Amino acid sequence: MQNNMKKLKELGHEIHRLEQISALLGWDQETYIPKGAVNDRAEQQSVIQGILHSKITNPELGKVLKDLGADLNSLNVNGNYSDADRALIKNTARIYSKNVKLPKSLVEREAKETSIAQAKWVEARKKSDFSLFSPHLDLILQLQREKADLLGYEDERYDALLDDYEPWMKTKEIVEVFSKFQGKLKSFIDRIVSSKTSIDDSFLYKGYDNEKQKAFGVEILNSMGYSFTRGRLDVSAHPFTTTIGYDDIRITTRYNKNNFKTGIFGIIHEGGHGLYELGFSEEIRGTILAEGTSMGIHESQSRLWENVIGRSKPFWKAFFPKLKAFFPEPLNGVSPDQFYRAVNIVKPSLIRVEADEVTYSMHIIIRFNLERKLLNGELSVDMLPDAWNREYGEYLGIEPENDAEGVLQDIHWSGGMIGYFPTYALGNLYAAQIYDTLKKEVKDLDSELEEGNLKVVLDWLRKHIHRYGSIYNASELCKKVTGETLNPDYFMNYLESKYKQVYDL
Amino acid sequence: MQNNMKKLKELGHEIHRLEQISALLGWDQETYIPKGAVNDRAEQQSVIQGILHSKITNPELGKVLKDLGADLNSLNVNGNYSDADRALIKNTARIYSKNVKLPKSLVEREAKETSIAQAKWVEARKKSDFSLFSPHLDLILQLQREKADLLGYEDERYDALLDDYEPWMKTKEIVEVFSKFQGKLKSFIDRIVSSKTSIDDSFLYKGYDNEKQKAFGVEILNSMGYSFTRGRLDVSAHPFTTTIGYDDIRITTRYNKNNFKTGIFGIIHEGGHGLYELGFSEEIRGTILAEGTSMGIHESQSRLWENVIGRSKPFWKAFFPKLKAFFPEPLNGVSPDQFYRAVNIVKPSLIRVEADEVTYSMHIIIRFNLERKLLNGELSVDMLPDAWNREYGEYLGIEPENDAEGVLQDIHWSGGMIGYFPTYALGNLYAAQIYDTLKKEVKDLDSELEEGNLKVVLDWLRKHIHRYGSIYNASELCKKVTGETLNPDYFMNYLESKYKQVYDL
DSSP states (O other): OHHHHHHHHHHHHHHHHHHHHHHHHHHHHHHTOOGGGHHHHHHHHHHHHHHHHHHHTOHHHHHHHHHTTBOTTTOOBOSOOOHHHHHHHHHHHHHHHHHHHSOHHHHHHHHHHHHHHHHHHHHHHHHTOHHHHHHHHHHHHHHHHHHHHHHOOSSOHHHHHHTTTSTTOOHHHHHHHHHHHHHHHHHHHHHHHTOSOOOOOGGGGSOOOHHHHHHHHHHHHHHHTOOSSSEEEEEOSSOOEEEEETTEEEEEEOOOTTOHHHHHHHHHHHHHHHHHHHTOOGGGTTSTTSSOSOHHHHHHHHHIIIIIITTSHHHHHHHHHHHHHHOTTTTTTOOHHHHHHHTTOOOOOSOGGGOOTTTHHHHHHHHHHHHHHHHHTSSOGGGHHHHHHHHHHHHHSOOOSSSTTTTTSOSGGGGTOTTOTHHHHHHHHHHHHHHHHHHHHSTTHHHHHHTTOTHHHHHHHHHHTGGGTTSSOHHHHHHHHHSSSOOTHHHHHHHHHHHHHHTTO | OHHHHHHHHHHHHHHHHHHHHHHHHHHHHHHTOOGGGHHHHHHHHHHHHHHHHHHHTOHHHHHHHHHTTBOTTTOOBOSOOOHHHHHHHHHHHHHHHHHHHSOHHHHHHHHHHHHHHHHHHHHHHHHTOHHHHHHHHHHHHHHHHHHHHHHOOSSOHHHHHHTTTSTTOOHHHHHHHHHHHHHHHHHHHHHHHTOOOOOOOGGGGSOOOHHHHHHHHHHHHHHHTOOSSSEEEEEOSSOOEEEEETTEEEEEEOOOTTOHHHHHHHHHHHHHHHHHHHTOOGGGTTSTTSSOSOHHHHHHHHHIIIIIITTSHHHHHHHHHHHHHHOTTTTTTOOHHHHHHHTTOOOOOSOGGGOOTTTHHHHHHHHHHHHHHHHHTSSOGGGHHHHHHHHHHHHHSOOOSSSTTTTTSOSGGGGTOTTOTHHHHHHHHHHHHHHHHHHHHSTTHHHHHHTTOTHHHHHHHHHHTGGGTTSSOHHHHHHHHHSSSOOTHHHHHHHHHHHHHHTTO
């Protein structure tokens, strides 16, 4: 048994190291790679992915898992194990059994078709013409259905795909949560939209030197407890966090001197992701448990820092004077309260990545409902743009004028990523629920934040969430931390109490 | 046959891609890696090296090579092949047959012992105490002898090790070249040392802003024809060039605002390496022939650019005015001729990496003679510091005061790199011999250089050297380009004609 456990760790460790190598290839591609080397990089990734696939589907791994008591169908684990060891066996079994179900030919076909589809999507978005992309989306949906059928599912195909992003969660759970929540959110957005309060945020859009933004961002990261000994901050077209080693968690952002929000909130958001990855315990170091337990939980960490903390009044009480020292010009005459309101302005808009904290989740629910229908065949690709526009009209009160600012805005579907979107909204919901507990347990939280003492937040998150990595799945973790499973009421309550104040509702 | 050739290319291509991935891991380690991630990186390299070893010793590869007519002992190739195909079979057979001879246990022991020895070397150098390092050097020599015996050799063990750096060359060829050359070089150094000309280079050591140095370096690189679409320039502790993809050749340098020579000549040197790697023909792209054919030839490219071109009078005629525009202060009142002499000052010194173009090769010959004796057992490790100091006294007229500025100055031996040193001097010799032909074949070379038209040099090098990659070995290439095999007289003639003028001999 001990030998098998050792073997499992060794095989898993090699897989993890290869994933980190792949992460470095990816990081470099988004930051420093010479323009001409894009084909080199694609082939290098393909070599690593091929090796990874053969390591993950290594029959020796299957044998070790069975010998350790894993049922490769139900993914149940028999035996007397610690939580960590059981999770290690279970999570490895999950990855192994998924991968052995997918023939190499399908994986290669998917890689090829998504690569073509992404290029077509770029072109279609540029020309704002969905018809250029639609046949490819059709093909991708076909492939995803094929994949789902090979992977197997209980209720519906979407389950099989969702599992890549939100392991162990079922579609019906999301449906239940979102359907409960969508109506409430809509009413709340309507209340804000019809509020008479008008917020001036014009001072956020001029005169923010990029280098100074970076220096200010580094100051915030240091206060958050992000480690530059074990990490870096670079620039990329789209902000991201990537784990290149157990002591190598890098984040990126982008700066816009004419939009303060882009750079700094990008930094705080990615810093939140980074702190999760930096906080795994020694016990799971070097194993595949040293990963965020789901994308929803990961997103809860970034959004808790970006929105719940980073757009809070006490946070800016501490940091606004420092910010003003960096940018005396654009912030001349602006009060902390004005600034706080400005970074919390709510306005239904067409583009997801620019959405505020309140309307953001609505963009996600719309996408989730549409992609689920597409996969199930309830909605045809041809009808997608109309359906999209109708949903935006109904739930956000605005309609795209063209495909580029509508159905073509996101890359996900062109990459075959069906099941990814809901994790963004789950992140918001988990964040609010976790924050509710955090607030009860951390003494004088607001006063601490007002002092810029963000460390109290990190300490609590480390103790209750980060250190576990993937030992507990999202649902187990949520219950362990907050005492109940995911409940969107926490998010609604959070929004109401915050925005009542911001908008004098 | 065609299927086998295709298979050979596929297997080789995968190996090459993995080597590029390893190169990215290395580049990142020297440039942007967070301090804390050094262990992560070592383990990632070890995973990649393990996979590489299994791919290189894949029995399928051996079978393909045999089927293509390769004799895995003599490394002769039977069959009717183009030069490129024959070289591809032969070079792959060389790598395959070397690797299958080395048991995994030896490779792992070597990795472990050199890792310990390098740490001990760092400590010993710091404390300037050879006795801390000597037992480890003893062990490393033992391992290198064991390795040489496993690899096999004709004349002496050194042959087997030299082959890693200068493939197909025999030790006796180097002995012949160096012994002919060492005496002549010594007399020439003596003539310069006793010359009455004194050169003032004080203006090189103050006031060179790093950012401006970089901008000026980029200007030179652009003139040389280095491509930033297919490359980058970064900063690292020791300058290097690395090939991360067929279209991704990156160079580094280091800047010292109080030493002009460090940054810019580092850039020109690495630029020379980079241009070689950027210049392989389409025919060999994606194969293992897309590599420099030996380290000596590689070094000939860097030194031709750095010294023969980059420290020439016509070069500075073109670039001195540009340089002066960047640095009006420190160069105030300095004439092009003064500047030219200053960057060509000759002075016997103790530290190899700081040596000038004339004395540099002497440092190398001393090391070559010593490491060969160490390996053969003619010299014991205990006696090494004395022998080192004696050689420096005899050939450079100066003796180290301590081990740190003597026998402990270079990292190579602690890393098990026996056979590496001579390639540096071979580079100088090849460079002068190649330049002799280049000068005859490029019309009005000096006038072109005076115009800053460095492209004529690159075009010639591309046509006669770069495009071939490893199709021809160093000796074949030298003969093909210059009409004869390596002849140190070219280098002596080059030095004499240049330094007669610099030192008014």
